[in-house]
Amino acid sequence: MLAKDFIQTKEDLVFAVVEQGLENGKVLCFLRYIKQGISWVKVATDQANQLLQEDYPQYLYFSAVKSARLHAVSTADIYIHHQPRRQLQLILTKQNPDAIERDLIALCQLLVQQGSQITNLGVTGSLLIGAQNAKSDIDLVVYGRKQFHQHRDYIRELTAEGRLQQLDDTAWQESYQRRMCDLSYAEYVWHEQRKYNKALIKQRKFDLNLIEVAAPQIEITYQKQGEVVIQAKVTDAQYAYDYPAKFIIDHPTINEVVCYTATYTGQAEQGESIEVSGQLEISSTGQMRMLVGSSREAQGEYIKVISHL
Template identity: 25%
Template sequence: MDGRRQPIEGFMVELPSGVIFEVKGLLHPPGKVLAYPRYLPDPAGDRVREGRRYRKTASWRERQALLREGPLSRYVAYDPVLGDAFCFLSLAELAAIYDPVARLAELRRRAGELARPGREALKMAEELVERAGLSWSDAGVSGSLLVGLSGEASDIDLVFYGRDACLRAYRALREMRDDGLARPLGAEELLAILAARSADTLYDPEVFTAREPGKLLQGTFGGVPYSVRLVPARGPEPYGRVRFRALGTAEIRAVVADASEAIFTPCRYRLREVELLSGTQEPEVLVSFRLRFCEHAREGEEIAARGKLEEAIGPGGRRELRLVVGGRPGDYFTPLRP
């Protein structure tokens, strides 16, 4: 299934070798896409598509290792606008582009043929679209369902595009949680998630078990675990309008001044009363492209975090210092109270 839109967050793309990448963020160089390996052809893999076996990369740390050595390392390059080295794939080289909105439309056409979890994903999408009064062009499906690698144990991965649609979908999620249609993750699911995430993210188990059940963007629907990404744009950001400069690593304590964009991917938290524990300058904003850090702290809460410090230089020379969390080993972001 080839999408026609420019790939952004939620899309996946495939190389002729069969390696499938997940697209990250909204900012991509002309003719390229910033992405990371997600599914690898593997004769011992536990997922099968059209007779070929695949395995899912186990962690962010493994994905970074794949890009440091071996055949995929050739896709890593420095970008002068993003101010750092990332994995970039040429659009001309891709064997396939997987569009979440187009894939959900395909699932709707094939509704009578679907097995779990595709059936439950479609039901959940229908519930959200109807409750929020959305267009089907606002909603998509991502993850293993997007690329035809789902199995009985797969999760539901939904994505919504556009700020207004995202806000309405989030309100609908709250209604579904209140009505009991969507439920918090249970103790067994939380323990499994904690074990998986701890491979590349430091967590306080007490804070984790206290906070994660309250997040609306993850839970269970029809007995199937789900995650929902809310992407506040429908297309890529203009390349070069904002430029970035890496300033090393910083570790901070701070108070969240504004968490109104905590539900989006990327999520943003404006900070105040920043105490610099290490690093060169105090960030004004904490940003993450990882869904695990959405809904992670509330306004007025004290937090601790470690990540990449960077300067964003916008039109007219306006500058913003950001702490980007989740892209490097050892990064963390945690409220200081459960």
């Protein structure tokens, strides 16, 4: 089970997987879609929490490892495992794709022309379960860190050639409003424009998401110590686009910044100074880190560059 996979229960609840592997036999995830009639409906965070509290409390879970309240589904309760790679292959061979699927196919064709291998790609979000509508974005998954950065180069090249389009002000405004982040609009756009992990194809926005399949690691637990704001220099940003994103920093007491919200993925580069607002955590091994994205909206939490290269 990987992040960006979806899992569906027999009650027709669809959860987005947020963490590779299992914790106590459960998949850590978050409720994203419910069935209404024959259609899938996307649910907001508060709505998802309320629905589970009232009707499906078995899917609420306190993670001792993360010291956080999450959604979680036991493997025995998984009815369908929706996998991005498999779904992309199904769409690419579809006889009568809809408008958004045609845009996805066109995007994949452009990427293949640049050198992409389709086997490294998948599709998540609404397209993963056929819940898309005419205004849906495309959420493309790239498996492997090296491959992901190659695809960022492809996006840069294709936009320079005019075969893809950079986001216009309307698209940036929509993206900013959806994120509801603690940056100004100008700050948000400045950080995003240099990432080359999103663009427009035929006026439809798409995003690239990195999934790096990690080897099992020793389980380390974390305890929250409260909200803090720090400034530090980034000494290693090679995991900046991972899930979770990770920045190694030069700070007297804190070793790293870990981020679970896509808003701040890839936010800084090695050698840049950043300001971070988030939860201070201490691990079971005595190491201290900053967590950004302790809640889905990450209100009051951010990463921003204050001195760039």
